[in-house]
Amino acid sequence: MAPNDPSATDLLAQLVAFDTTSRNSNLEIIDFIEDYLDRRGIPSIRVDYQAGTKTNLFATIGPEKPGGIVLSGHTDVVPVDGQNWSSDPFKVIERNGSFYGRGTADMKGFLAVALACVDEFTKVRLERPIHLAFSCDEEVGCRGVRPFVQHIGAHLPRPAAVVVGEPTSMKVVNAHKSTFSFETEVTGHEAHSSSAHQGVNAVMVAGELIHELNLIAEDLKQRANSGLGYEPPYTTVHVGLISGGTAKNIVPRRCGFVWETRLLPPEDADEVPQRMRAFADTLLPAMKRISQDCGIATRLINTVPGLQPEASSPAESLALFLAQENGTGAVSYATEAGLFQQAGIPAIICGPGSIEQAHKPDEFIAGSELKRCEEFMHRLAKFCAAK
Numbered sequence: 001m002a003p004n005d006p007s008a009t010d011l012l013a014q015l016v017a018f019d020t021t022s023r024n025s026n027l028e029i030i031d032f033i034e035d036y037l038d039r040r041g042i043p044s045i046r047v048d049y050q051a052g053t054k055t056n057l058f059a060t061i062g063p064e065k066p067g068g069i070v071l072s073g074h075t076d077v078v079p080v081d082g083q084n085w086s087s088d089p090f091k092v093i094e095r096n097g098s099f100y101g102r103g104t105a106d107m108k109g110f111l112a113v114a115l116a117c118v119d120e121f122t123k124v125r126l127e128r129p130i131h132l133a134f135s136c137d138e139e140v141g142c143r144g145v146r147p148f149v150q151h152i153g154a155h156l157p158r159p160a161a162v163v164v165g166e167p168t169s170m171k172v173v174n175a176h177k178s179t180f181s182f183e184t185e186v187t188g189h190e191a192h193s194s195s196a197h198q199g200v201n202a203v204m205v206a207g208e209l210i211h212e213l214n215l216i217a218e219d220l221k222q223r224a225n226s227g228l229g230y231e232p233p234y235t236t237v238h239v240g241l242i243s244g245g246t247a248k249n250i251v252p253r254r255c256g257f258v259w260e261t262r263l264l265p266p267e268d269a270d271e272v273p274q275r276m277r278a279f280a281d282t283l284l285p286a287m288k289r290i291s292q293d294c295g296i297a298t299r300l301i302n303t304v305p306g307l308q309p310e311a312s313s314p315a316e317s318l319a320l321f322l323a324q325e326n327g328t329g330a331v332s333y334a335t336e337a338g339l340f341q342q343a344g345i346p347a348i349i350c351g352p353g354s355i356e357q358a359h360k361p362d363e364f365i366a367g368s369e370l371k372r373c374e375e376f377m378h379r380l381a382k383f384c385a386a387k
């Protein structure tokens with residue numbers, strides 16, 4: 001009883017309909033995928049990240065043996081909050097050959113194509129396995145995938161290569177920056193705003209710290225190296241979240257902000273936090289004169305290792321063949337590719353859609369990109385079926 005062959009675009013619409021914003025559970029989409037595979041006789045296992053809310057799914061098509069190819073992708077998406085969408089972000093609509101919806105490019109398009117090709121993978125009788133590794137909580141710092149990478153490295157026949165399907169417009173990417181995320185918490189001293197001199201304004205101190213980050217970012221820009229293929233070709237510094245204060249007429253006691261640096265190799269990971277600390281030290285004496293409880297604390301909340309180009313990597317040569325490309329590139333966003341590489345499994349990034357459209361309102365993927373990804377999968381099926 002062969003189930004009907006669904007098209008990648010049907011599957012894309014089904015996957016996008018699950019609101020898998022990272023703060024939500026991803027169990028429903030995993031149930032759907034698990035059931036889809038199950039109906040095709042493909043068993044899958046879950047590797048939980050947070051029991052009861054977040055899980056990763058791993059499935060093997062073909063023989064249980066080493067040397068397989070992992071298709072890796074995340075099931076979560078970034079929030080649509082505050083974004084101006086011209087249509088429902090969780091309902092795919094087609095306009096001029098492109099498919100609009102949250103996650104179409106980043107990266108449910110890749111998942112949809114991989115799933116649509118499962119019947120073909122089954123039919124061709126694979127000599128080497130194709131694995132699906134669908135993860136959670138990627139958009140919040142490649143978190144969910146960590147126990148998953150560990151599990152794959154420790155408990156499964158070792159794969160030969162991992163293809164991470166982040167949107168690269170089907171170009172082969174063999175390098176990405178590393179990311180370091182920090183949270184800075186400013187503790188000031190509360191006062192009535194008419195007596196501002198008796199308080200320490202945590203929001204305004206945070207403003208000075210953020211200004212310092214701007215100056216550091218400018219310095220780093222001066223050290224650009226365009227020879228490495230990154231865009232932009234320098235280390236970036238960015239503040240993504242800020243919160244503080246309770247009312248207009250209260251000198252705010254607290255302000256916190258979350259920031260990151262994305263490092264151009266081989267920049268020193270400690271440089272930016274050290275400069276921030278040194279600058280904070282210049283602000284503290286004046287704050288402490290008002291109250292000893294004042295402080296500025298910065299903590300590292302997450303790091304994602306970079307992906308280093310590997311000479312004669314089997315992942316790279318395979319991906320170049322599958323994508324019919326003849327050169328590699330580098331990207332500035334982090335992926336789980338660096339984590340797989342750290343675990344000793346060669347990894348490469350190649351997926352449909354453009355990062356230009358990711359994370360933005362009216363995110364879309366061109367139908368032609370889905371087609372190119374399907375062709376990639378057809379070649380993969382042939383490659384893995386060859387004796």
Ligand SMILES: [Zn+2]
Pocket residue numbers: 074106107138166
């Ligand atoms: Zn992504």
